[in-house]
Amino acid sequence: MEMEDRSLLEISLPSAGLKSVVLSPEQNSELAKALFFYQSSEYQKLFPKLKNQTNRQALLALFYGPPGTGKTITAQALAGELKKPLARVQIANVRNMWYGKSEKNLLECFTTARAKNLVLLFDEADSLISARHLGRGTSTDNVEHLLRNLFLQEIERFEGVVILTTNMLETLDPALERRLNLKLEFPLPQTRERERLWKKFLKNAPLAPDVNTLSLSQKFPLAGGHIKNAALNALRQLAFLRASEPSMPITQEMLEQAAKKEYSLLEFKNTAKTAGFIS
Structure with missing residues (x-):
């Protein structure tokens, strides 16, 4: 796998597809369906009104489960299956102490992904996908809320694949959950x-x-x-x-x-x- 580093995005070119990952039959089935709906022209013919409503072709997936269960490597394999580069968002670098800079950085991630046809991976994205009402109203909380709202707007507009991973499904923002095409559990393997x-x-x-x-x-x-x-x-x-x-x-x-x-x-x-x- 070749790789190049960026301050906001770590871009790699996965060489292996989903067959390289050890997954359960249920996981394989869910991923296959999600890819079909994302790629299939037949699906768009059957549901033209749905395409017209959203005016985009996108896949927003959430991979959740304990650490070490294969969420990140499956995201890499999914990008490999689609033969697209994977851009792992450096969430810590997106945040910035200067007013408005965090939002600008997040927008840059999506702009770059559009321009280069990247699969976006927000790994350990708990801070972006947790319920927006959490917090005590501090200035930091307000910035986080602004960032989450912008994140929701961008994934609503994005044409392509966005993958989120988390260990904390219980705090998932309902506004994000409504937008998900795929919510896939990664339990401990049998x-x-x-x-x-x-x-x-x-x-x-x-x-x-x-x-x-x-x-x-x-x-x-x-x-x-x-x-x-x-x-x-x-x-x-x-x-x-x-x-x-x-x-x-x-x-x-x-x-x-x-x-x-x-x-x-x-x-x-x-x-x-x-x-x-x-x-």
Whole structure:
């Protein structure tokens, strides 16, 4: 994947489509329907009045679920499926201390996306999509409300694909929810999906005969991002050990140790979040 950095947009050219992502049958079905409605000329023929009402052809999708469940990588794959560049909006850089600059930055993101035919990704977009009445009426809250209102106006006008991701569906602004074409949940993967993820991330790795990806999937209920981390950590350990034993493969024990560390870290974060130490 080639990439170029911008202060407001991180633009990449995804090379792989949706088949490269491990998704459930339900997720695949929902994405296929959304793409059909976005791309199909037959759909526009069947519903010409709908097209005339909105005067645009757009797909606004919300991907929601816990961290590490594949929201961002699916957004990349969706752009790859459409053979369009993906522009990841740097939300922290959109905000600016100077009056009116934040709104100008947000408008620039949409203007660039129109000019270059980009898929826009607002990753971890909680501040833009949460209910607008939240807050205490401070100047910061007022700026946030202005930014949210402008965001709603722009996605209403935008012809193209906008993808939003969040971990916090419960605060979703109803005004945004009404505009969504696709609202797709990314839950923690089930055992069989976890096994497919283990196999994907260990593909072409030198595995010992005792490696059992089904057992790993059953023992450790991890998200895809955590499985990837565990596989990479096992590969790093192998690289270190091969300095003295060049023919050593990855063993089940090495993978279980790496998975256990990921799971322990995940449990710690969940405990800390429940206790209020992290948000």
